Amino acid sequence: MQPDTVLITGGAHTRFGPHCEKDRETGKRIDTYPQEQMLADVVDGALTGADLDAATIDAVYVGSCSPGAFSHQELLAPLALERCSALRFKPVHQSTAACASSSAALHAAADALQSGRIQAALVVGIEKMSLLSTPQVTEVLGRCSYWPEESSTGMTFPGLFATLGEHYRQYNGISPERYREMLATVAATNYRRGIRNPLAQFGPGSLAETAALTSAAAILELPEEKNPLIAAPLRLHDCSPISDGAVALVLVRGDSGLKGQHAAALRGRAISTDYLPLSRRPALHKLEGARESVLRAYREAGISAGDLDLAEVHDCFTSNQLLCIEALGLSDEGCAGEDYLAGEHDKDARCQINLSGGLKSKGHPVGATGASMHYFAYRQLTGQAVGTAHPGNPELAAVLNIGGSGVVNCTTILQAV
Structure with a gap:
């Protein structure tokens, strides 16, 4: 292991999940798990899991998409210090990159660690979304698209990803009926994994289990009122849910002497940024920016897709899981859906x-999503699934x-050590 390994x-x-209750008389949403408490819980838990004192942490990196709009607390990151007085006066950085906010925070922390400027970092991802109504959440998330051409015209994120998915379907000559079956298979596969995850929104005892939504047939047979169209062809069960949650990770340099009992290395990583407007991108049937990021991370890690044992991919919508799998090279272009139908991506x-259930189920x-994906991969690699x-x-x-x-x-490519 190299000295600067993170x-x-x-x-x-x-x-x-939605950590709130709705007053039946007033309709007001009551917060049952405030974000300050979520922050405190995961900061404490991460430090305990790493067997480190807060004083050992050199810097804190917090990722949150839109805390001002969701919870009226735009300057959120300093609240990570509240429980641990030893963190007072440490540098705290706040990242916002839509759904990749906490991955951006993690990559920034890793850069600082590799430079040698710091020895230990705390990375936190958090969002409190459920205090807003679904239309309000849709409007806030829409601010992460290109306003002049997209949100201002009524385009939502389900609509944006439906557009990408339709370009994929048409480019690859997939019939609407076959495509619907592919998407239902993705949803059912993630539900099957999610119902075993006690941290998942659709975890044990949830609707996914009680309504037996663990097969494509069960999802395809749902009546319209239980699986309404959101943005054609995406239906309710193609969409990840509105959620609250927080995740914290402790990152250290390999030569810091702070490794602890359970550790996984960041062997390769890359961030690739594409044009914000869909109208600027020449090939909407694939995730070109994601593919570029993957290839750079593979090169840094010295691996190929065939070396991977597991992957956590960004299935904000079932259609995007197909695109992400192809960006990772785990299916050939245009083949991820057929591979699902053939059982190639099953147990x-x-x-x-x-394995976490993905965004769709978890x-x-x-x-918090990026940090969560890293957390579940880390737990698998360290024998703590x-x-x-x-x-x-x-x-x-x-x-x-x-x-x-x-x-x-x-x-990010992670390796067991």
Whole structure:
């Protein structure tokens, strides 16, 4: 291991879901798990998991998509210090990159660690979304698209990803009926994994389990009122849910002497940023920015797709899971859907995808998502799987986290050490 190798050596994760109650008389939403408490819980948990004192941390990096709009607290990152007085006066950085906010925070922390400027960092991802109504959440998330051409014309994020998916379907000559079956298979696969994850929004005892939504047939047979069209052809069960949640990770340099009992190395990583407007991109049937990020991360890690044992991919919508799998090279272009239908990405696959249940099943508190994906990969690689465990002894994992409509693309290759 190189001296400047960056290690994840501890983490903590709240349960994802809508942590609020609605007053039946007034309609007011009552916060049952405030974000300050979520922050405190995961900071404490991550430090305990890493067996480190807060005083050891040199810098804190917090990712959150839109805390001002969601919770009226734009300057959110300093609240990570509240529980630990030893963190007072440490540098605190706040990142916003839509759904890739906490991956951007993690990459920034890793840069500082590799430079030698710091020895230990705390990375936090957080979002509190459920205090707003669904239309309000849709409007806030729309600010992460290109306003002049997209949000201002009524285009939503389901609409943006439906557009990408339709370009994919048409470019590859897939019939609407076949495509619908592919998307339902992706949703069912993630539900099957998610119902075993106690931290997932659609975890044990949730609708996914009680309504037996663990097969494509069950989803395809749902009546319109239980699986309404959101943005053609995407339906309710193609969309990740509105969620609250927080995740914290402790990162250290390999030569710091702070490794701890459970550690996974960041072997390769890259961020690739594409044009914000969809209208500027020449090939909407694939995630070109994600593919560029993946290739650079593979080169740095010295691996190829065939070396991966597991991957956490950004399935904000079922259609995007197909695109992400192809960006990672785990399916050939235009073939991910057929591979799903053939069982190539099921329990016997060489590379296990979204063992956590993915965003679709686990939940998608946008600022916490990137950190969550890294957390679940880290837990698998260190023999501490949460929920569905990899059937073997995984050595290499990929995390592909995307912000916006394929705009900020963050890839990390993690290795067991």
